[in-house]
Amino acid sequence: MKAKTGIFKTLAVCALVVCVLAALTCAVFAPERDGVAEAAVLKQGSTGALVKTLQTKLINWGYMTGKADGIFGSKTKAGVIKFQKRNGLTADGIVGTKTAQALGMSLGGSSNSGGGSSSTDLNLLSRVVYGEARGEPYTGQVAVAAVVLNRVKSSSFPNTVAGVVYQAGAFDCVSDGQINMSPSQSCINAARDALNGWDPTYGCLYYYNPRTATNKWMLSRTIKLKIGNHSFC
Amino acid sequence: MAKKNNVCVEPQEEKKKKRGSKAVKATIITLAFGLLASTVAGLSVALYYSNRTLQTHESYQRQMDAVYFKAYYDLIDGANDMGVTLRKIGVSNTPSMQQSMLYEVWSAAELAENSLGVFEAASDGLVKAQKFVNQLGDYAHALALRISDGEALTEEEKATLAKLGDVAQAYLRALERLKESVDEGKLFVGEGGALDGVEDAFSEFAEPSFAYPEMIYDGPFSDALENRAPKGLGGEEISEERGKELVAKMFECSDIAYLGEGEGDIPTLNFSFEEEGANAFVQLAKRGGALVSYNRGYADDALPSATEEAGASCQRAALEFASKMGFEDMQVVWSSSADGECVINLAPVRDGVILYPDLVKIKVRENGSVVTGADASHYALNHAERTLPAPALSEAEAAKALSVPADSEGKLSLIPLRGTREYLAYEFECHVGDATYYVYVDAATGKEINILYVLDDSRMGARTV
Numbered sequence: 001m002k003a004k005t006g007i008f009k010t011l012a013v014c015a016l017v018v019c020v021l022a023a024l025t026c027a028v029f030a031p032e033r034d035g036v037a038e039a040a041v042l043k044q045g046s047t048g049a050l051v052k053t054l055q056t057k058l059i060n061w062g063y064m065t066g067k068a069d070g071i072f073g074s075k076t077k078a079g080v081i082k083f084q085k086r087n088g089l090t091a092d093g094i095v096g097t098k099t100a101q102a103l104g105m106s107l108g109g110s111s112n113s114g115g116g117s118s119s120t121d122l123n124l125l126s127r128v129v130y131g132e133a134r135g136e137p138y139t140g141q142v143a144v145a146a147v148v149l150n151r152v153k154s155s156s157f158p159n160t161v162a163g164v165v166y167q168a169g170a171f172d173c174v175s176d177g178q179i180n181m182s183p184s185q186s187c188i189n190a191a192r193d194a195l196n197g198w199d200p201t202y203g204c205l206y207y208y209n210p211r212t213a214t215n216k217w218m219l220s221r222t223i224k225l226k227i228g229n230h231s232f233c
Numbered sequence: 234m235a236k237k238n239n240v241c242v243e244p245q246e247e248k249k250k251k252r253g254s255k256a257v258k259a260t261i262i263t264l265a266f267g268l269l270a271s272t273v274a275g276l277s278v279a280l281y282y283s284n285r286t287l288q289t290h291e292s293y294q295r296q297m298d299a300v301y302f303k304a305y306y307d308l309i310d311g312a313n314d315m316g317v318t319l320r321k322i323g324v325s326n327t328p329s330m331q332q333s334m335l336y337e338v339w340s341a342a343e344l345a346e347n348s349l350g351v352f353e354a355a356s357d358g359l360v361k362a363q364k365f366v367n368q369l370g371d372y373a374h375a376l377a378l379r380i381s382d383g384e385a386l387t388e389e390e391k392a393t394l395a396k397l398g399d400v401a402q403a404y405l406r407a408l409e410r411l412k413e414s415v416d417e418g419k420l421f422v423g424e425g426g427a428l429d430g431v432e433d434a435f436s437e438f439a440e441p442s443f444a445y446p447e448m449i450y451d452g453p454f455s456d457a458l459e460n461r462a463p464k465g466l467g468g469e470e471i472s473e474e475r476g477k478e479l480v481a482k483m484f485e486c487s488d489i490a491y492l493g494e495g496e497g498d499i500p501t502l503n504f505s506f507e508e509e510g511a512n513a514f515v516q517l518a519k520r521g522g523a524l525v526s527y528n529r530g531y532a533d534d535a536l537p538s539a540t541e542e543a544g545a546s547c548q549r550a551a552l553e554f555a556s557k558m559g560f561e562d563m564q565v566v567w568s569s570s571a572d573g574e575c576v577i578n579l580a581p582v583r584d585g586v587i588l589y590p591d592l593v594k595i596k597v598r599e600n601g602s603v604v605t606g607a608d609a610s611h612y613a614l615n616h617a618e619r620t621l622p623a624p625a626l627s628e629a630e631a632a633k634a635l636s637v638p639a640d641s642e643g644k645l646s647l648i649p650l651r652g653t654r655e656y657l658a659y660e661f662e663c664h665v666g667d668a669t670y671y672v673y674v675d676a677a678t679g680k681e682i683n684i685l686y687v688l689d690d691s692r693m694g695a696r697t698v
Contacts, residue, residue: 140532168352225497
């Protein structure tokens with residue numbers, strides 16, 4: 001019996017090893033997914049900023065009552081159906097491309113076909129703001145966008161928004177890929193304010209989070225303003 | 234018998250046992266082979282994929298290296314061209330020749346600037362290297378523009394250009410240091426790559442051995458624009474308490490939090506308060522306590538677009554707000570709308586002249602015409618009592634400069650140009666097909682000095698570029 005137990009143990013170990021190997025292989029070589037998957041449609045059960053935008057629109061236009069909580073429940077569904085019926089759309093309670101268009105919303109990150117340099121800059125800038133400062137107060141978000149634009153204006157940095165944003169090592173959101181996420185409306189508004197001239201920092205070229213920053217050269221600079229978690233200099 | 238029986242039974246049991254253990258052995262061997270085979274198969278698959286990932290990784294790395302190598306070689310080209318052309322200018326005496334070479338310097342500097350921008354700028358040396366090359370190009374461009382007005386370079390300007398030639402030399406020295414590791418066959422990316430040496434190579438720029446001239450000229454990168462004192466602010470420094478009083482009066486609010494000082498180009502005291510569930514941020518000038526900036530955030534929602542009538546009531550709201558904040562005699566000069574908010578640009582009018590440098594921007598939520606933001610930084614920086622020159626030309630004389638007929642009367646305006654100077658000009662609105670242009674004609678010389686094109690964009694609103 002002892003010998004058999006030994007053999008079974010060996011077998012079990014072998015099986016385990018194979019399983020682990022297989023699992024590892026799958027884990028290591030499974031195609032990497034981007035951090036964010038774009039919501040192609042909004043339906044019951046969806047959550048997030050886009051749902052909140054949808055709800056605000058429905059409330060403002062009288063298709064729904066209550067608060068915009070960012071959760072697509074039965075009340076939101078009823079509102080969507082009401083909107084769809086009144087606007088000659090298929091009344092299925094699901095916000096797809098057509099309903100979104102009728103609502104004046106964009107569901108995807110890059111679906112806006114509007115050309116022009118300012119629109120491109122707005123898009124890029126709002127992505128930076130979302131990637132770098134989505135948890136910050138609104139003014140902190142405007143300030144981050146303003147720092148990018150101050151760099152464009154400064155002789156010490158590249159002279160285009162893309163040049164500044166994609167300069168090696170300049171922004172963490174570029175290194176960790178968070179720049180590729182879809183920005184929230186608040187971040188788009190903040191970026192637009194900065195493009196329109198708002199700059200709470202009045203000329204700052206750097207910012208950092210004093211709790212996480214390690215770059216000595218950065219830490220040696222004189223802080224000119226603090227907003228939320230960021231020190232601007 | 235019992236014994237016999239026993240003897241007879243034993244071999245059969247043994248046989249059975251032997252058969253049994255043979256079967257077990259066979260099963261074990263089969264299983265073991267199976268396991269071995271699947272392990273080998275699994276490992277081969279893993280090996281195949283790891284090899285493929287490695288190849289992809291290497292291919293990405295090579296592509297990244299290509300980007301850095303291109304930037305490196307372009308930087309050498311740019312620095313070489315800058316250096317050589319700057320020398321040539323020193324021996325040239327014809328304005329048109331000088332102008333053409335100054336444009337060459339500008340273009341070479343742009344190439345160098347773009348290439349340098351690819352590398353990380355996390356040290357004083359690299360940041361200054363970028364600054365020098367930007368200013369060099371900008372200065373050459375400003376001089377070239379001036380020559381088109383018919384003036385040749387002065388000896389002083391020639392001397393400045395010669396000094397700038399030393400900057401180009403410093404670039405070449407920095408690149409020479411990098412060249413050593415490139416010549417050794419090092420790649421840029423990866424451990425011990427040439428990228429690690431970039432910071433060191435450009436360290437000379439942190440405390441340059443060459444004499445770098447202070448660059449005061451008409452251009453966006455001119456030193457004149459750094460650390461400029463706000464002209465529009467005067468009076469005593471205000472205290473935190475006084476600031477709170479002012480904010481309470483301006484916005485009819487309570488529970489104002491003091492957020493400390495802002496020490497940027499415009500020194501401010503910063504405050505915040507809650508308004509309709511959103512956080513409002515207010516900056517008052519430390520000297521005098523005038524409103525410099527106000528902005529209110531929203532929750533993550535897009536506002537519904539407003540009707541056409543909203544535009545007019547937004548403009549009224551903006552003008553009322555400006556007057557309440559102490560910005561008098563303002564006129565709406567531009568407004569644009571996007572995502573349910575409009576930004577109204579107001580400028581003061583003095584003796585019939587629109588003062589564009591003193592722009593105040595007011596953000597108004599179209600739904601209900603509520604003011605949600607204001608930016609008076611331009612006003613704070615530029616507003617001053619000016620003695621405006623009388624226009625040398627009449628509007629009709631200025632209109633002769635236009636190539637397309639104007640659709641509006643020429644409005645006398647003061648416009649800022651290239652960041653440093655203000656010009657008195659006639660503003661004409663012109664239309665070609667669907668396109669709208671604003672053409673500015675210098676009221677002193679009758680030359681076109683700026684042309685703006687109106688770009689209508691659904692996400693930014695209508696803007697001029």
